[in-house]
Amino acid sequence: MDNCPSSNNSTNGRELLVAASAAQETAIHVATTIIQQQQEVVARLSRYRSYYEMEIARQNERMADIERAMKTFGQQGEASDSKQRALKVLAASLDDARKTLFDARLAKARLELEISHWVTHATGAAAAAGANGTNK
DSSP states (O other): OTTOHHHHHHHHHHHHHHHHHHHHHHHHHHHHHHHHHHHHHHHHHHHHHHHHHHHHHHHHHHHHHHHHHHHHHHHSSSOOHHHHHHHHHHHHHHHHHHHHHHHHHHHHHHHHHHHHHHHHHHHHHHHHHHHHHHTO
């Protein structure tokens, strides 16, 4: 009776179920690993974003300080060569602060897009892992 076709079908069915279960476990493990890696990337990108937020605040303060200095310096006494040179230096510093501020805002915006990309993919991977986990 060992060679009975129904016995072979039953054995093949069990083997298929075991193989399918193993494949599902592997898929869940891979999805979980991917989710963990994506969460690590999002955390790192969030730290970078925080850095750029601080840089933006620093440059805004720098610009305000320079503008106050220019206003104060410009209101003082007569126009001399040294005063003109000092105002040019302040203007150059202000221009540099504006460029740095622009770069920081741009970098922050890029990071926010990158974070959004990774969060979307992490959400998709989690949904896929959840779907695989409920099909057991």
